Amino acid sequence: MIEVKNLVKSFDDKVVLEDISVTFEKGKTNLIIGASGSGKSVLLKNIVGLFKPDSGDILYDRRDFINAHRDLKTDIRREIGMLFQGGALFDSMTVEQNIKFPLDILTKMPEDEKLDRVNFCLKRVKLENTNKQMPSEISGGMQKRVGIARAIVNSSQYLFCDEPNSGLDPITSIKIDRLLAEITEEYQITTVIVTHDMNSVMEIGEYIMFLSNSHKLWEGNSDEIMHSGVQELDEFVFANKMMRKFRDQ
Ligand SMILES: Nc1ncnc2c1ncn2[C@@H]1O[C@H](COP(=O)(O)OP(=O)(O)OP(=O)(O)O)[C@@H](O)[C@H]1O
Numbered sequence: 001m002i003e004v005k006n007l008v009k010s011f012d013d014k015v016v017l018e019d020i021s022v023t024f025e026k027g028k029t030n031l032i033i034g035a036s037g038s039g040k041s042v043l044l045k046n047i048v049g050l051f052k053p054d055s056g057d058i059l060y061d062r063r064d065f066i067n068a069h070r071d072l073k074t075d076i077r078r079e080i081g082m083l084f085q086g087g088a089l090f091d092s093m094t095v096e097q098n099i100k101f102p103l104d105i106l107t108k109m110p111e112d113e114k115l116d117r118v119n120f121c122l123k124r125v126k127l128e129n130t131n132k133q134m135p136s137e138i139s140g141g142m143q144k145r146v147g148i149a150r151a152i153v154n155s156s157q158y159l160f161c162d163e164p165n166s167g168l169d170p171i172t173s174i175k176i177d178r179l180l181a182e183i184t185e186e187y188q189i190t191t192v193i194v195t196h197d198m199n200s201v202m203e204i205g206e207y208i209m210f211l212s213n214s215h216k217l218w219e220g221n222s223d224e225i226m227h228s229g230v231q232e233l234d235e236f237v238f239a240n241k242m243m244r245k246f247r248d249q
Pocket of ligand 1: 038
């Protein structure tokens with residue numbers, strides 16, 4: 001579980017996050033949605049420690065992350081897996097080397113154990129026997145799956161994904177969403193996904209927070225989002241024709 005309490009973040013005199021409080025539960029896919037520029041990425045970067053908030057608290061399973069001493073901060077960072085936009089694989093490394101990378105830099109695991117773990121994760125994302133392939137030789141969807149395998153290889157407790165579906169076709173997107181949801185439940189990970197993909201919201205939105213103009217305007221699940229009564233959220237949810245048709249049926 002990750003708790004964010006009264007988080008404030010500004011750049012110069014521009015407030016980007018205003019008093020944000022939210023709880024992301026373990027074993028659930030937690031989504032952060034909102035229009036472009038609403039502060040989703042800045043929130044994610046504060047939570048993982050890439051930005052320092054002006055004020056507020058961030059607790060990882062009750063452990064204070066912001067004021068933690070160096071050792072605890074390092075421990076928590078080791079428990080975090082990240083899936084970046086576009087996969088962000090190292091082009092010059094094989095699939096196997098990409099997935100093994102966090103184990104190489106974060107652990108003292110013997111090489112054979114690392115390879116076992118890499119193969120276990122490859123199997124979990126249904127990419128057995130692609131070890132020696134280069135990222136450029138596999139499809140975008142496969143690259144995302146390699147990214148997921150790399151994000152969980154160190155038995156991550158927390159998984160952060162920034163727009164995991166960007167650049168994918170709708171069917172592959174749904175497969176990636178389902179894989180993330182399955183892994184989240186199976187390994188009881190606290191997963192936080194930044195997205196503006198309404199398909200993802202409907203497919204895996206167990207918990208959704210809606211950011212608008214620096215504020216958390218709404219929270220709920222994928223059933224409740226259809227009847228929020230919040231105008232800004234309705235504009236976001238029903239922006240496309242298919243969702244409007246669905247609503248008006
Ligand atoms: N490093 C930075 N320095 C100054 N301003 C920043 C910085 N990073 C983000 N911002 C500003 O914070 C606001 C929120 O940006 P953010 O990237 O979080 O939006 P977002 O909701 O993730 O948008 P998108 O969906 O387009 O990625 C924007 O006005 C942006 O210009």
